[in-house]
Amino acid sequence: MTSPGAGALVGVGVGPGDPEHLTLKAVRELRAADRVFVPSTAASSATGGAGRAEAVVAEHVDEARLVRLGFAMTDAGGRDAKWDAAGAAIAEVVRGGGTAAFATLGDPALYSTFAYVVHTVRGLVPDVTVRTVPGITAMQDLAARTGALLAEGTDGLALVPWTAGEDRVRAALAAFETVVIYKGGRQLPRVLDVIRAAGRESEASVGTHLGQAGESVATARETDGPASYFSTVLVTPARDGAPRGGRIR
Structure with a gap:
């Protein structure tokens, strides 16, 4: 099943949704690439519209x-069949020495479908070359839109689904x-309850559909009800207004 001239599979991070967030390398x-593969879900297929990554690309x-x-x-129940079909389509390109790009929202190394795609394609074309292009993440985008600092000095940062x-x-x-x-948008009221119980509601902001139609950026106190899966x-x-460099250790 191997091919001496196997090509490359490139995972390309396209950011949260704003087409201007693609890096020069990503473009x-x-x-x-010989073919650019974009994920499509049942929701986007039902409306005949492009998926979010496709709209950016x-x-x-x-x-x-x-x-x-x-x-x-x-x-x-349908995931395995879909992954198999996706892998087979990509394998057709790379088996003959071509380059297949797979566009993924955010970054291909962070909660991305790309990991499963790689596993499947390698099972079909073991000598395929795999590389990735990093993308801007939703947390970076939301920090920029709210003017927040993600970390400075000795701060620690936790990313938790x-x-x-x-x-x-709670531990984080x-x-x-x-x-x-x-991954908490659909249960956002409960997410915010946990944040309130930790005494940190005033420090929280919520971003939904960043860079896309229907974008929303608000403080936790301004947010009510469930939101989209694509929420951060x-x-x-x-x-605390410490003097410049006061938090550096």
């Missing part, structure tokens, strides 16, 4: 070169100056 890799690459790959993000459980989030809020919570909660410490 170069996307334009140089389409601003920089000819749409005729884009190939949609269906993924079942919430259907555990809500799906890891409330205890993990108690132990780290800055806490970022992903950022909790940063109140800065």
Whole structure:
């Protein structure tokens, strides 16, 4: 099943949603690839519209070169079949020596479907070359939009998915100056309850659909009700006005 001339699979981080957040390297890799694969979910397919990563990439690459790959993000029973189909489509390109780019929201090394794609493609083309292009993350984007500092001096930063459980989030809020919570949009009221119980509501902000249509950036106190899966909660410490460099150790 191996091929002496196997090509490359490139995971390209395209940021949270703003097409202007693509790096120059990301644009170069996307334009140089023989095919650019973009994830599509049941929600985007049902409306006939582009997925979020595709909407970003389409601003920089000819749409005729884009190939949609269906993924079942919430259907555990259908995930394997979708991953197998995606891997087979990419393998067709790389097995013959071509370069396949896979566009992923945020960064390909952070909670990305790209990891599963790599596993599948390597099973079909073991000698494929894999490389990644880092992307701007939602926590960086939200920090920029709110004017927050993610960390300085001896600050610690914790990134916790809500799906890891409330205890993990509580522990992070108690132990780290800055806490970022992903994957909690649909249970946002409960997420905010946990933050309030930790006494950190005034330090929290919520960003949803960053860089996309329907974008929302608000403080925790201004936020009510559940939100999209594509939501980020950022909790940063109140800065005490220490003199310049006072927090450096």
